[in-house]
Amino acid sequence: MYSNFSRVMNEKYRIGLIGIFVLLVLLVISAEYATTSAKDSDISSKAYLTDNSAKDASDTTDIKGQQPEEREPDKDVEDKNIGAADKDFNEWLKNTIVAIDPGHGGNDYGTYYEELKEKNITLDVSLKLGELLDKSGVKVIFSREKDVNVELKDRINMANEAGADVFISVHVNGMEDNPEVHGSETLYFNTGKYGDEILDSEKLALLVQEKMVEKLQTSDRGIIERPKLAVLRLAEVPAVIAELAYISNPSDRSKLESQEYRLKAAEALHDAIIEALRLKFENK
Structure with missing residues (x-):
């Protein structure tokens, strides 16, 4: 009877070890998958940002499809130049x-x-x-x-x-x-x-x-x-x-x-x- 009991216990122990091993394997696989997904997501995000940045840099039209207006010369700079000339003249x-x-x-x-x-x-x-x-x-x-x-x-x-x-x-x-x-x-x-x-x-x-x-x-x-x-x-x-x-x-x-x-x-x-x-x- 003892022998039978021992065999039964050994069998249960072996099954338990196998279960633990399988569980560990599954955990490792899950972790690896999660890491790979995160990397793929990051690469995808960077690609999206890069593509849009390039588009923004090359796109010279506004939302209505019109070319942006050219900026006029800085009036403050012109005024300063005129002011300097007047100052010289007054001197x-x-x-x-x-x-x-x-x-x-x-x-x-x-x-x-x-x-x-x-x-x-x-x-x-x-x-x-x-x-x-x-x-x-x-x-x-x-x-x-x-x-x-x-x-x-x-x-x-x-x-x-x-x-x-x-x-x-x-x-x-x-x-x-x-x-x-x-x-x-x-x-x-x-x-x-x-x-x-x-x-x-x-x-x-x-x-x-x-x-x-x-x-x-x-x-x-x-x-x-x-x-x-x-x-x-x-x-x-x-x-x-x-x-x-x-x-x-x-x-x-x-x-x-x-x-x-x-x-x-x-x-x-x-x-x-x-x-x-x-x-x-x-x-x-």
Whole structure:
């Protein structure tokens, strides 16, 4: 009986070992399968990402099938460049000289209508012009700053001796026998003594005339060459005479009486002078 029992127990033990072995084999196979599946899944994911990345890199159309718009130049960079150029110009202006000549003065009234005298208008506009140029950094010299008379040759000699970049003489026109005539005009004469092809008296006259007509809304009587006028004939710098308006014309006269108009006249002359100086700066 013992022998039979032993055989039975040995048989059960053997069966148990076989079962354990089979179970271990199954566990190993399952683990290997799980690892292989994970690797395959990872490779598949990477392939998907790579394929889509390549597609994104080569696809230059948007979702509507349209080509993307080209980017415009960076405006901030452009603004910085413009700002730098303006800064250089403003620094350069500090070394420039503008000679302002208020026409007539003292016992020389110039043209007049009753109590409205040219000498007073030209001085007022000239002083306003000087203030504007000073704010722009330009050095300003005057032939007169009070109601005094100055010789013609002394007016232009002031500019020549100072080595001024520009000479501008401010005047008002008049034509008693024809009060219908009105508007602004600019007188000039190219002496050729200043050796500057970039800015001569004629170019300066064109700028002054353009700004006066634009700012003052006056009739454009153009630029006129006047070689016999002393302040133009003796000039060694670009020189012009700005005739703001006609005191003999009722409409022009009412404007000349206005402080607002006089300030606009000063602004027009200022803008023309700054543009002329910028022309020299950009071509120096």
